[in-house]
Amino acid sequence: MTAPPLVRPATARTPRRLRHAPHPLYAELCSGPARWAALATFLTLLLPLAAKSALWQGSWGHTQLQVHTMTTLLAGPLAAAAGCWQGGREHRSRTAELRFSGARGPLAQFLVSAWPVVLGVLAGYTAAVAGALLASWPYVSAGRPLLLPPLADAVFLTAMTTAGMVVGRLVRWRLAAPALAVCAYVVLGFPTYRSAAVRFLSPAAAPALPALPVWWQPFAMAAWTGGLAAAAVVVHTARRRRYAALLPLAVAVAAAVPVVRTGAGMWHPDPLRKAQVCDDSSPRVCVNALDRGLLPEVSRALSGVTGRLAGVANAPVRFEDLHRAPHHDEAQLPQLYLGQSVVRGELADPERFAWEAAAGLVSRECDATRADPTDAAVRDWLVSNSLSRRRREAEAARARQWGDQAAVARAEADARALTRLAAMPDARRRAWLGRYFATAGSCDANGGPVL
Known part of the structure; x- marks a missing residue:
């Protein structure tokens, strides 16, 4: 009598689709409002830059000064509006209760929701800056583009997006996003018309003519804008430990002191201009x-x-x-x-x-x-x-x-x-x-x- 053949039980295999499921952040970047934030940021910078191309093509200083002005006055309010719209999605989709019952903490949930829009805004900004530099490169004969000021502007856009998301979570109004954009434009642009040294706290403040910033100016502006936004996020998410917001707030205040005291001295003429x-x-x-x-x-x-x-x-x-x-x-x-x-x-x-x-x-x-x-x-x-x-x-x-x-x-x-x-x-x-x-x-x- 022969023994029956050994038959191995079928092992349960995870479908390939499930084994390689995309990360939720990837799904948000591909199908969520991040794509529209990237496109809107890119067009917001591209159109006015193209209209005034004759004023900046041919000089690294003029190119980066024009990009900085458009970024702070136009892309900044747009980033705040995009963050505000993203923050209000949970109320409009009625998933706020589901978020509160999630396993992640409030700060982690906020960052997971905010990062897709932040990355979209930064992608549109990076594409616009790269396009402007490439458009100016064939006509420039001296000097070089600066790296730190665009990075400081990227921190500013990140801060505007996250601060806008805090507003969107707190204000349940469909017109909150455009209203916030208008208010941000006024807050950023109005100080530049004042003569007091406090006007240099506005990221839109810049020299009248292209000039080189002192080494610490981009770091100070990044700490100032990023510190304020981080403090707002901590106050909103860490309800039991709101005192933790004092740290980023202290960083912002410490960065603001030299900015106000130095004023226009934060920029100096390019040495090549003297030759x-x-x-x-x-x-x-x-x-x-x-x-x-x-x-x-x-x-x-x-x-x-x-x-x-x-x-x-x-x-x-x-x-x-x-x-x-x-x-x-x-x-x-x-x-x-x-x-x-x-x-x-x-x-x-x-x-x-x-x-x-x-x-x-x-x-x-x-x-x-x-x-x-x-x-x-x-x-x-x-x-x-x-x-x-x-x-x-x-x-x-x-x-x-x-x-x-x-x-x-x-x-x-x-x-x-x-x-x-x-x-x-x-x-x-x-x-x-x-x-x-x-x-x-x-x-x-x-x-x-x-x-």
Whole structure:
């Protein structure tokens, strides 16, 4: 008699779907409001940045200053509204009682509910910052982007989101989210219009022009905003140990003290702004070291002016581009403003730039009416481009159209002076220009040559 075969009982196997079930946080990130928070944050920053791209593309400082302003004034209130909406979901879905009966503590439950929206907001912010830096990178010629200020702004967005969630849990009103966004915008933006040092506690406070923060400024702002939000979260969740909120609150107050005491001293000019690079023309053309990439184009735009000044005695030895008054042997280069004279690493209007440079050479801080035709002739002869010709023709046509005989007489006098200067032999003209530049800027009616 043979023994029956041994049959192993079937082992219960966990279905593959259950063994690899996604984490609840992953489910919230993929299907919850986190996606919409990321998209809204990204578009909130992208649209105004794209509309003002000419004002920041081409400079790391302008790019990061513009991103910081948009983050604090626009993305910050949006993050508070997103957190507030997430905080009110439990009341709208009527799952608050289920949350109270859960095994996790109140703080853990709060963090599990808050982190998806926080990560969504940070994802949208990171994408917008990366896009802005990549859009500016092809046109930047000096400097580097800073890492700590964007990280401080990320802490600020995290704080706004978690604080908004606390408000959403406490205020059972469907319009609480947009109302909180409006209030946050006012609270963040209003202090920036005040002159008191307390205004620097607003994360929206920033220097008027791009500047480098002192090393501790990003840490202080992160501790200030993060400490306040952490204190609010602890007070809301740790009902029996609310005194624990004193620790983050103390950190926030300790960070606020140096911010208020230092004020505008938290930023200092970029050292590159105090230096300049020059070409080898005569006179030399110099641009600020932060704009070194523009030097070939600026030199090309001023090549006509510098070529006509070559060999002229008493002419400026260089066009300088520093934030100071030029020396007696220097001339001020027209300002290179992003979005105006410079757009995406190029001069917006090279002819106008050259005309402004020549106009600065002959400008006088006095009412020297006798020298007006002479100054205009020197300016137009140095420039000698189509813009200068069109300006003269337009002024003469406008004077004749309006019947202004005095303006017609001035236009005719300017034309005669320019004709006489252009008709001079080269050697005689260089000598005459040498005498002219010897008295350039003088208000003495008898001190300079006249055409």
